Amino acid sequence: MIRIEGLRKEFDKGTVALEKLDLTFEEATFVALLGPSGCGKTTTLNCVAGLLEPTEGKIFFDDRDVTGLAPKDRNIGMVFQSYALYPHMKVIDNIAFPLKQKGVDKEARHQKARETAKKLQIEHLLERRPAQLSGGQQQRVAMARALVKEPKILLLDEPMSNLDARLKIEIRDEIKRIQQDLGLTSIIVTHDQEEAMAIADKIAILDNGRIQQFDTPEVLYHYPINLFVANFMGNPxxxxxxxxxxxxxxxxxxxxxxxxxxxxxxxxxxxxxxxxxxxxxxxxxxxxxxxxxxxxxxxxxxxxxxxxxxxxxxxxxxxxxxxxxxxxxxxxxxxxxxxxxxxxxxxxxxxxxxxxxxxxxxxxxxxx
Ligand SMILES: Nc1ncnc2c1ncn2[C@@H]1O[C@H](COP(=O)(O)OP(=O)(O)OP(=O)(O)O)[C@@H](O)[C@H]1O
Ligand SMILES: [Mg+2]
Structure with missing residues (x-):
């Protein structure tokens, strides 16, 4: 379970990205943060990951206050918007990198990287470098790198934005399957309402650093709380x-x-x-x-x-x-x-x- 309490983030020069956010993500559920560009989705995710320090408020994993913990001590896996693979490293070393940071020896971390690659069906790519991969393959490598530490929490920031429409659906289903198989508590950031509806158990809709509505896709779709949500959900x-x-x-x-x-x-x-x-x-x-x-x-x-x-x-x-x-x-x-x-x-x-x-x-x- 992830609990966000009174989270506020103000960047310098008075840019308030988040105003008093309160959200609870239940164990093993998939939640989407959905909203227009600049509404504070990435900021929220980065605070949960520990990459950003909140101005006010606290973050709990279960009952443990993790607000002051470094990202590496939070047991999270993260996939960034740009996959941020290391271009000079082979795929296997990219996947194994989080284990290297933890001081795991080479043989053990390669073994674990191979196992993870197998789950994502990219075993045959392990000796290549990122530049020799398609967008979809790079996405899978980024997923494998996020999962190699066997995290309890998976954070995804627009993980499919670089993929074509068809591959998006394939990868989306795959991410959902992995999340369910591993019982991960997962947060995905997206501005695509269709993607959010398809993948998430619950969706939090943000506008201007404030939660507008946090509920199941069905409730958001049939009973939007205000005109903003009503406009945002549904196509046409x-x-x-x-x-x-x-x-x-x-x-x-x-x-x-x-x-x-x-x-x-x-x-x-x-x-x-x-x-x-x-x-x-x-x-x-x-x-x-x-x-x-x-x-x-x-x-x-x-x-x-x-x-x-x-x-x-x-x-x-x-x-x-x-x-x-x-x-x-x-x-x-x-x-x-x-x-x-x-x-x-x-x-x-x-x-x-x-x-x-x-x-x-x-x-x-x-x-x-
Ligand atoms: N490092 C920073 N310094 C100053 N302002 C920032 C910084 N990072 C984000 N912001 C501002 O905070 C607000 C929220 O940004 P955030 O990146 O969370 O938006 P987002 O919802 O992820 O948008 P997008 O869909 O475009 O990725 C924006 O107004 C942005 O300009
Ligand atoms: Mg963003």
Missing amino acids: PMNFIDARVEGDAAAPCLAGKAFRLPLAGELAAKAAGSMGRAVKIGVRPHQIAVHDQAAPGRVPMGLQIVENLGKELMLSGLVGENFVRVTLAEADAERYRTIRQEEGAVHLELLHLNIFDAETGLNLAMEG
Whole structure:
């Protein structure tokens, strides 16, 4: 288990990279730190690794305070964004390097390097130098070097950023398998939300040195806590439709330019507290059903573009002033195969929606 308590990092000249971060990573889980460039992901990871000294706050591995410990005393394996392999060393010596630092003799450390290389299927590359390897092979060598000490904790900083799309998926699966096989507590830094969703048990979303939300991929995807998270997760992105909470507290509705959506259940109860406020309805492109006919509770969309994406059909157009995308899976899409953009209007049924306060950006359903 890794616990970060009140972590703050201020670089000189007053650059605050992290503001009071609190996070707990459970034993043997895979957590992703996700966020835009400059939000503080690498800084967080380097503090956990001991490469950076926190300005304030503490870091614990299990119940042990490691805040003051040097990186070599933390029993971690780390893969850096640029693999940082030593160009003049053979692969075997690159992999064995952390053991050399620990004073393990040559024969023993080569033996261990060979075993680790075998797990990663790079035994045949041991006599080469890094320049003679492909990007994917270099990545595996960097992984082997991180794992050779049999660490309990594995830290990965954008480990796949130099790989092509296909290899990324392969390596991603491999990293996940190793993490599970060895029961490692693992943190991966990435700005790729798809990668984070695929690999991680939990995702911490950072913006501007602050945690926005820390939860499972499912919760982040379906119940983003604010507009930032909602925007960040999902591709194509979530749609936002401007509306206002109207009606009376017993039966609130969302009123837009050309629609009124009655609300029911828990969502109604939450929305009732925001009567009269401007909101943004958040709805994902595949959580919309498309109808030809207008009906109460449906939202009219002026159809502009119809694209066939192969496994699905994407319809886009305007709801009021908001550009909205809808994806229809093949099964649903059948009757829309022949739909044409000249046809004008379709009517949207929002199957799962989130409501965000337009001013604060907060998800009404997640408050209180
Ligand atoms: N050594 C440093 N000195 C001063 N400021 C720094 C230093 N390292 C990072 N920063 C600043 O701290 C903030 C967070 O940087 P960090 O490297 O953690 O971002 P990141 O989320 O990893 O971004 P990226 O996705 O681009 O790698 C940035 O504003 C950055 O400019
Ligand atoms: Mg970084």
